[in-house]
Amino acid sequence: MDDRHNRDSTDPTLGGCNPTTRFGREPKRLIMRLITSRHIILTLTLALLAGLGTTELFRLTLEANNRVAFDNWAEREATALLERTLGGRAMGAVVFSGETDPSLRAAATGRDPARRTDGDNAARSLETLGREINGEGTFVVNRAGIIVASWDAMGRIRIGTDVGFRPFVQSALDGTETVYAAVGISTGERALFLAAPVWASQNEQKAVVGALVGRVGIDVIERSLRNGSDIALLVSPHGVVFASSRRDWLLSLVGDASHDRIRAIAALRQFGAAFDSPHRIRTLPFDPNSTTVQIDQTRYMAARLPLKWNDPGGDWSLVLLTDLASAAPMALRAGIGALATLGTACFGLLALSRRDAVARQRQEQSIQDAEARQQIAITERQNRQFDLIARLHQTTNLTEMAQELFSGLGRDLPLHQGSLYVSDDDGQRFHLAGFHGNGRAPEQIGTSDGMIGECARQSRTLCFEDPPAGVWRLRPGPGPGEASPRVLLLLPLVHDGRVLGVLELASLSPALAENRATVETILPTLAVQIDFLRATRQARDHLAEVNRLTESVRLQQDLSQQTEDWFRTILDGMPVGLLVVDSSGRIILSNPEIEHLSGYSLDELLGENIEKLLPAPLRAQHVEWRNALTMGEDQVIRMGRKHPALPLVTRDGPEIMVEISLMQTPALGSQRPCVCAMIRPM
Template sequence: MRYGMALLIRSPGLGWLAALLVAVLCGILAGLLAVSARHDEHLSRLVIDAERRSVEIMSQTLNGNVMGALSLLGAVAQDIKFDARGEVPPNLPRIAGLLEDVGRSHDAQGVFVVGGDGIVHSSWDSSGRPSTGLNVTFRPYYKMAMSGRDNVYAAVSLARGDRALYFTAPVLASVQRSSGPIGAVVARTGLDRVDGLLQNHVGIALLLSPQGVVFASNRPEWVGHLAGQATFERLTAIRALKQFGAMFDKTDPPVLPFSIAPGIVRIGGRSHALAVADVQWNDPYGSWQVVLAEDLTVSKAASDGLWTGGAVAAAMLVIVGLLLKLLRGQHAQVMASRRIEQYAREQSQSAERKNRRAEAAMKLQRARGVSDLARVFLAEAHDILGALQGAVYVYERDGAPSMTLAASYAAPAGLPGEMAAGAGLLGQCVVDRSGRVLAGDEMEAWSIRSGLGNARPAGILMEPLMLDDTPLGAVEIAILHRPNTADIQQFRELADLLALNLEIQRRQASAAPVLTEASP
């Protein structure tokens, strides 16, 4: 090392050549790191966009107005129940008029009632060609309705060859939701709602069936393509479904020219970020998928990498030149490299934290009920923070004297079912409206008594669940490692998400009786 340094000092030309080479290499490295960080950030945003579009599709379909109207018909309309049982003649004028009103109100192409025998008893169709008398026993949407589940089924019409959505709700034997289905009420619509949600994406947007067939896209030429390998067994199964009409009767479906595995993929020789989100339509064959891809070569990542690389290269040229003169080149190079690596790690960790927080928010939004919400929170605390044990207490109503245990994770026997404000450290957090962190020497000096009992983990995090200044409950987790600032911040952000979703659950629960009384 000393000989090499002496050689560079004695030969200025060789020294500056070495400095130039080092500067170029560092510039390339910095540019690649900047591009990689930009790509990761772009991919994280795309994942969130895919989840958002999945939620929008669900809100327009399974959770939308059409399904709501059908569910109401199947639950309370007596004429629909008579029709499903076959107790009235087919296409009775008042029933046909009711079906037409529903269809025209929601831009449906057709609405029909299927009896328990699988035969369409009454129907209305905007084309004037009713479906009365058709046997739909084999249709998956009918089978799912007869099992008591609302569902959305996407298919290509055998008669018309167009893509359609079939919204189906069970016709119940009585107004009680617990009564068994005696038939189904179905509405057929076009794919305009879904197409519209895909068209405004600047990159590639696809809707894939559980079989991997592109059913909708903002690239019409890719509709009917197949994701993955087109094996004989797979094509045979797709044709047997008859879900896609006559699209594949004479020819095999073309295969998408890229993989739909999430991450960075090559499409048309260019790098793209690709994200996938599930769409739950209660399809018996599995989940549908929204696939989004965006071209990374047209983003600012390349220019950012170039500017960063150029700036770093220039800086390194000056630095290495000065270091050669001051005989401090080796130390400065190591420090510069460490700074670059630390920056890259911080950027990567920041992107990862944002991604995990977004994923946790989506999972909490999907929870059904307070207990399910608490269990999802504890599972996310385990995955993200490495929680060893945990408990969630909530107030079941405003003004309740104590909190009730909503869920626990790996908790010991004897965990209290209720806890009053001020009881133990966790209860005191509710009174103080402030979280508490126990770790290190403090753990040795105190015998921790909380909702988890006696324990000496590496750290305990407690946080009240607050909405504005109103306490909704409290959460507590124990972790195996000493909590750092990032752990504490992430735990509090998760607690804030839990409090927000808990308040939403409570408002929905309080609104349910009012909606029930308002229903005809």
């Protein structure tokens, strides 16, 4: 016998265990060989080109999709502008007045010259019309092209002015209503002229006797242009920008600004004096007929829509531009390009790495096989551990439990020596419950003696690696030779805050320390089973006393009241709940501990079926099991051996988990043998 139980565990010469396992320390994958720099550069270059190509394709796709939407929107804008002008309310009012107003007809025919003043009926009709169309002025032109009646918001008198050269006057005299944009002769301001014929009579609209013209400020058109796309232009049939959302492009010329062209435009007298000085003519910085233009480093999508205003010079145009950056945002294109570059680069690098596919596959397969074997070993060890826990639950005494414990641990651990010590009822000494290995161990150890006592006092695991010679000795074989262990483990068995025992393990292999967690996993089960076996032994001792008293009562026909009180005192003092049930399942005897556990009084339990204390789903099954139960007089049965925790229904309804052991009582007089149930909470 060595002095291992008396050596102070706090000796600084003892080393501490490293509980870290070796799993995961070694690399599980071989590092792939590096691809040459030339191949990497080539792959990244191709990936960059692919990303740029994808970005451009994505941009073109977005612009094409946006082109359709933009063209549809531009078509709607042109239609809306045409409806606000030629087909609008103002034009309708001018046409209606030219058809129906007799004072305007009279002014055009010159039948009542005395009334050609601002105060005559024609002037009043013109003022009413002008205010209705929210115009700047209205006037009537006779067949000679002379203004014969007028109203002007600024009070200007225009009667007698020759406007026969104006195309809109000519169109109206030809019987066609028209919209014409021009610079006013008297005002010098840009305006829209709404012209309609004045008919000879309301019923016979065959002869045109004059023209009715309403002048509306160009600001109506310009507000519409500013509220539309990024840039909007109104272009005349001769290529002059008459209105624009950009003021610097007003009266610019679309296309070539040749002297002949400028003289021809100036001869129209449509744009005032803007084209009288050829050197001051500005040209538009883009071609409005193009679908895509670039202005000041910004790309725009362009659309040119015709406006059929019945201008003799041709159709006017609405030109709309929108920034292409909104159709294909740079951030989105950059993201798509980056993803394409990254994807292509990854694909290229993966393609290059296929050169080593065969060797790498063999290496991977080898690693997978090793991992699979390791996983199988881990699973098998876990299954054996679960099996060991189940077998520990099924043991009926401490010696059997120690044998199962060391047998199970020895299958997975390099265990050369082990001892299981269990404390006595008063917790003053530890008694040897089982020993594994060669040699022997002390039968009893004080709770304050040596390293076992130190482990119990600290209530924590003590682990030592390579303890110095003489601290601990073990016999690796049946011979007399001894050796120092490489690893020494002392593990406390704790349940409900009480140290019930100490497990000591010693090994010549350091692997025991690496598998320390495996041992610690079963410690709670071991402590619970020790507590249960001790409680079962105590209950058996109490039951033996009860049986002895019962036998004494059976032999003594005249049991005195004093003896009965003494018997009852013993039952009441038992630390476990006790119920005696007859063959029909009725409770015929109980003690106060049952009242404490269940909440029922003793009077409430007596005469009731035992199934009252079980959950409803288990009652029918329990009746069948009770009827089939057979026991010997000295036999103790533990209910739920695989799952010792059983539910007990309390008086208030909640369930508590208890452990139940059964024992048969002998017959007493006419009383047949009964079953005694010992119940303790988990």
